[in-house]
Amino acid sequence: MQIALILAGVLFSIGGVSALYRIIRGPSLLDRVIATDVFIVTIMCVLGTEMALNHHTDSLPVMLVLAAFGFVGSVSFARFMAQQDEA
Amino acid sequence: MIPDGIRDGITVFLILLAALMCAAAGVGLFRFPDVLSRLHAATKPQILGLMAICLDIALNSISVGSFALITAIIIFQSLTAPISAHMVGRAAYRSDHVRRELLVRDELAESIDRAEQDASSRRAAAGRSSSLAEESSAAPAED
Numbered sequence: 181m182q183i184a185l186i187l188a189g190v191l192f193s194i195g196g197v198s199a200l201y202r203i204i205r206g207p208s209l210l211d212r213v214i215a216t217d218v219f220i221v222t223i224m225c226v227l228g229t230e231m232a233l234n235h236h237t238d239s240l241p242v243m244l245v246l247a248a249f250g251f252v253g254s255v256s257f258a259r260f261m262a263q264q265d266e267a
Numbered sequence: 268m269i270p271d272g273i274r275d276g277i278t279v280f281l282i283l284l285a286a287l288m289c290a291a292a293g294v295g296l297f298r299f300p301d302v303l304s305r306l307h308a309a310t311k312p313q314i315l316g317l318m319a320i321c322l323d324i325a326l327n328s329i330s331v332g333s334f335a336l337i338t339a340i341i342i343f344q345s346l347t348a349p350i351s352a353h354m355v356g357r358a359a360y361r362s363d364h365v366r367r368e369l370l371v372r373d374e375l376a377e378s379i380d381r382a383e384q385d386a387s388s389r390r391a392a393a394g395r396s397s398s399l400a401e402e403s404s405a406a407p408a409e410d
Contacts, residue, residue: 181275181279184283185282188279188283191283191286191287191289191290192286192290194289194290194293195289195291195292198294199296201296201297202297208359210364211305213355214305214309214355215296215309217309217351218292218293221289222289222292222312224317225285225288225289225312225316228285228317228321228323229282229320229323232282232320232324232327233278233327235327235328236328237324237330237336240336240337243340244336244343247343247344248343250347250351251343251348251351254351254354255350257355258351258354258355258358259354259358261362
């Protein structure tokens with residue numbers, strides 16, 4: 181159990197760190213948008229893991245709000261890119 | 268209801284599944300060459316990883332309220348993740364962030380070409396008819 185949880189932590193860290201690397205280095209704005217989405221989902225998964233391990237449901241509204249923010253953020257960035265491109 | 272050992276086993280399995288999805292998305296973001304392939308890698312943990320984690324939460328705290336919130340989260344995410352991925356891909360195609368030499372087949376370019384040919388022929392026909400109308404009634408044309 182302990183070893184599996186440490187392994188899960190390492191895998192979550194790999195996902196988060198490479199998403200951060202893509203946010204910093206990403207050649208275009210759209211790469212950064214995608215990486216931000218992945219980073220938000222990683223945060224949601226880590227929150228959910230903590231809830232499942234400690235048998236409580238206090239952060240479920242936080243997960244819902246994070247999902248809404250990810251959606252609104254990436255859609256507005258994509259719209260902004262398209263309008264900038266047409267101009 | 269469920270024995271503790273079995274529940275812990277399922278919990279750890281689902282956590283590892285979600286962690287593997289997140290790590291795969293990270294590696295895909297790190298290694299893949301352009302926006303569309305990175306988009307393909309990025310949408311994996313958004314649905315499967317999140318569903319595994321939500322199932323895990325539901326398994327560990329069984330109540331109606333948590334079921335309702337978890338269902339809301341999963342339905343919201345599975346409705347919005349394809350929309351945002353579609354719009355990011357569309358913006359990438361329109362702003363030329365696609366490396367076309369990596370594409371096996373580009374059907375959108377063919378349809379865009381066809382649509383542009385249709386539009387130009389229709390514009391030519393409209394221009395002819397409007398010039399005729401202009402000669403007959405001497406009305407000023409806008410474009």
